[in-house]
Amino acid sequence: MMVVGLTGGIGSGKSEAARLFSDLGAPVADTDAIAHALTAPDQPALQEIAKSFGKDALYPDGSLNRAYLRQRIFSDADAKRMLEGILHPLIREEVANILARNASAPYQIIMVPLLFETGAYAGLIDRSLLIDCEESLQIARAMARSQLAEAEVRAIMATQCSRTQRLEMADDIIVNNGTLADLEKQVREKHEKYIRLA
Incomplete structure (x- = not known):
């Protein structure tokens, strides 16, 4: 394949x-769509992001404040690395699962x-x-x-x-x-x- x-x-x-x-x-394995799913409310990755970036990373309803996070990672290389450290291993794992499911x-x-x-x-x-x-x-x-x-x-x-x-x-x-x-x-x-x- x-x-x-x-x-x-x-x-x-x-x-x-x-x-x-x-x-x-x-x-098709869409890494952006996977990242969105991983950062949905109540997902473990979202809790990790909130722990690392503070309460401003979430809206009051518990959803991800993407605008705040985007601003943080574009202005701070360490913040970008921190977010990637949380999300990228989980995204790669899901990509591997998708490839395995469609191996034929x-x-x-x-x-x-x-x-x-x-x-x-x-x-x-x-x-x-x-x-x-x-x-x-x-x-x-x-x-x-x-x-x-x-x-x-x-x-x-x-x-x-x-x-x-x-x-x-x-x-x-x-x-x-x-x-x-x-x-x-x-x-x-x-x-x-x-x-x-x-």
Whole structure:
């Protein structure tokens, strides 16, 4: 079984591409979705975060204050390492479970936004697939999707590999500057390629 690491900068269209691969029958392990599930109310990881980051990390209803945590980790490298130390081992464990459950599939996808930045999945993936788009599009899409200000999107982009670096490191590239139909066509081509390679 082949494992493809799907990545791309904020607003590049990773989630849409992953959904299209899933529609074609490829199992997808989405590390962001796993992280969200792990930080749901009453989850052990959420209690650990509250213990490490204090009461401001939670809203009064006990849910995670993502805005507060985002601000903390973007302004404090130690805080970022602390959060990663809590979440990353649990995320990797769940990814391993998903891969094991779908072991009969020709290929599987792990969607990792910071695939190249962390190197955490280097030993697990056989190929990397970059969803790429113009930086102006990234900013516009991220602002529209997440209601972030342009400065916030640019701050997030500054913590990620540059577009040039990602293009150099990727085994495969989908250019997502166009319509959903353009993206669908390229996803289908890659799907057929991965079936052949597997």
